[in-house]
Amino acid sequence: MNTPCFALVDCNSFYASCEKLFRPDLKHRPVVVLSNNDGCVVARSSEAKCLGIRMAVPAYQIQDLIQQKQIFVFSSNYALYADISNRVMTTLEGLAPAVEVYSIDEAFLDLKVLENQDMEVFGQHIRQTVDRWIGVPVSVGIAPTKTLAKLANHAAKQYPGTHGVVDLRDPARQRRLLDLMPVREVWGIGPRMEKHLEQMGIRTAGHLADCDPGVMRRTFSVTIERTIRELNGEVCIGLDEEPAAKQQIICSRSFSQRITQFQDMREAISSYAIRAAEKLREENRYARSITVFLRTNRFNPHEPQYTPSASTELALPTLDSRDINETALELLRSIYRDGYRYMKAGVMLGDFYEPGVYQQNLFEQGQERPRSKALMTTLDRINHSGLGRLFFASEGIRKDWAMKRAHLSPRYTTSWKDLPKVN
Numbered sequence: 001m002n003t004p005c006f007a008l009v010d011c012n013s014f015y016a017s018c019e020k021l022f023r024p025d026l027k028h029r030p031v032v033v034l035s036n037n038d039g040c041v042v043a044r045s046s047e048a049k050c051l052g053i054r055m056a057v058p059a060y061q062i063q064d065l066i067q068q069k070q071i072f073v074f075s076s077n078y079a080l081y082a083d084i085s086n087r088v089m090t091t092l093e094g095l096a097p098a099v100e101v102y103s104i105d106e107a108f109l110d111l112k113v114l115e116n117q118d119m120e121v122f123g124q125h126i127r128q129t130v131d132r133w134i135g136v137p138v139s140v141g142i143a144p145t146k147t148l149a150k151l152a153n154h155a156a157k158q159y160p161g162t163h164g165v166v167d168l169r170d171p172a173r174q175r176r177l178l179d180l181m182p183v184r185e186v187w188g189i190g191p192r193m194e195k196h197l198e199q200m201g202i203r204t205a206g207h208l209a210d211c212d213p214g215v216m217r218r219t220f221s222v223t224i225e226r227t228i229r230e231l232n233g234e235v236c237i238g239l240d241e242e243p244a245a246k247q248q249i250i251c252s253r254s255f256s257q258r259i260t261q262f263q264d265m266r267e268a269i270s271s272y273a274i275r276a277a278e279k280l281r282e283e284n285r286y287a288r289s290i291t292v293f294l295r296t297n298r299f300n301p302h303e304p305q306y307t308p309s310a311s312t313e314l315a316l317p318t319l320d321s322r323d324i325n326e327t328a329l330e331l332l333r334s335i336y337r338d339g340y341r342y343m344k345a346g347v348m349l350g351d352f353y354e355p356g357v358y359q360q361n362l363f364e365q366g367q368e369r370p371r372s373k374a375l376m377t378t379l380d381r382i383n384h385s386g387l388g389r390l391f392f393a394s395e396g397i398r399k400d401w402a403m404k405r406a407h408l409s410p411r412y413t414t415s416w417k418d419l420p421k422v423n
Contacts, residue, residue: 002112004235005119005142005169008149009092009126011085012137012157014105015043018084019074021135022412022420030071034059037254037404038075075405083413087134095126100239108146110239123165143168146237147230150187151177151205171233178206178231188227193220205231246283251276252346256404258297259342265294266329267396272347273328274392277321278383280349281376286317289351290324292331295344306342308335317353320372321379324349325392386416 011017015033020026030051033043040056051069053062059073066073085104093099096109114122123140130138141153142165152168155177159166168174184194186205202208209231217225226236251272259265269292280287293309310331318324328347383389410418 003115004144005111005115006144006146006149006239007096007109007111007119007123007126008102008141008146008153009107009109009130009138010141010153010157011088011105012139013043013045013049014085014136015074015076015081016045016048017136018077018081019072019409020045021084022410026072030069031074032066032071033074033076034407035076037256038406042076073407075408077409077411079411079414080409084134084136087413088130088136088138091130091133092126095129098239108149108239111142119167119169120165123167124163127164138164140165141168142166143174144233145230145235146239147187147227148174148233151181151185154181154185174233175206178209179204181205183208186227186231188223193224196220246285247350247352249276249279249283249287249349250346251279252293252344252348253402254344255342255401257401259345259401260338260340262336262338264396264401265336265342265345266332266394267399268345268401269328269332269347270325270392270394271396271399272345273325274321274395276347276349277319277324277376278380280324280352281319281380283352284355285352286319286355287324287349287352288314288317289349290314290327290331291348291350292328292335293346293348294335294342296340297343303341304339306337306340308337310335313351317351318372320376321392325394329394384414386414 016031019031019033028047029045030047030053031045032041032048032053034040035042038059040058041053041062042055044053044055048071051065051071053065053071062071065071081104088105089099089101089107092107092109096111097113098110100108100110102108111119111122119142123142126140127138130136139153139156141149141151141156143149143152148168152166155168156162156164156166166177168177181204183189183197183202183204184191186208189197189208197203197208202211208228211228213225213228216228229236253268253272255268259268273290273292289311290313291309291311293307295307296305297303298305298307312327312331314323314327324347379390410420412418412420
């Protein structure tokens, strides 16, 4: 029987690394990536971290530092990051027998069938292959459980002497690292749990590993019990190669400026509804429930507040952008009120069905549009080709309300017009 062996591969400063891919002049320069509407820092290159820039710091608070240190600033380029992530994950799937994509920049690998190999050498092979084929630096943590692999990966990033790979299968090495790591670095231990544990004198991962799993389960939950067992090398969390099906799809954004006109809000809701429908088709699901919601700025006590929402169920589940858009605009008309300064809105889809498994209602008059699936497939193929984009007139053209992205880089890998030019 093969001994359990997991690896966590994590892309280093992923968003910042993606921005550097097509900018060799930024190789050793500090780079930060900002959140929606260019609000806060959500990614920092290693050079930016060395300058003391904290995660989630508002961009306006570091403007002087940006100018003094010539820091390069980018708006979040989600199309670029998603495509580079897909390339990294596809590469990993060619290197390991089984892969669980955990997030946009992390994946767990099941390596138990490779236990006879030198795992540090194999970890370096992963790093070199991803760097050579994609250009994104990664760190690799290897251990008997996923929780220990997470800690190993953290150590691989923290200690330069590891050269980006830590093999934590040796029990003595596990113990040394557990005693060094603050308990907050353990996978699943959030700030609230950290406070509870510190009040009990549990300050390191080693302290937590020494706790009685049964007592901690009765005190907290089965989740903390599993964490303790995993820290002691007992597999409680297996590899999940098939991600759980989504229960909801939400498309929501804050506006670059407050919306006070119905036409602007109509364009925004239409854009969100059509994007939500695209996500639905990516999941190969049909939705029956549609919700539209609006938000004013609750942090401004000097403005009148209004946070309405409206939902409906369709006669038949659909994946057709036309149906979802039409229904979302009807819901908007039922809740929109003049006299408010709206800062955010969104569309949510729910009550999902697999293709062909839903039952029609005997008393409802409704049927799927003829050739709906074929039309939507053609629409998606065109919009994903990189040659241009077809859109609904209801989405508007100017979109003055759209999310602020003043430092947006080109979509190098998903748009023909943004391909780098070599002279």
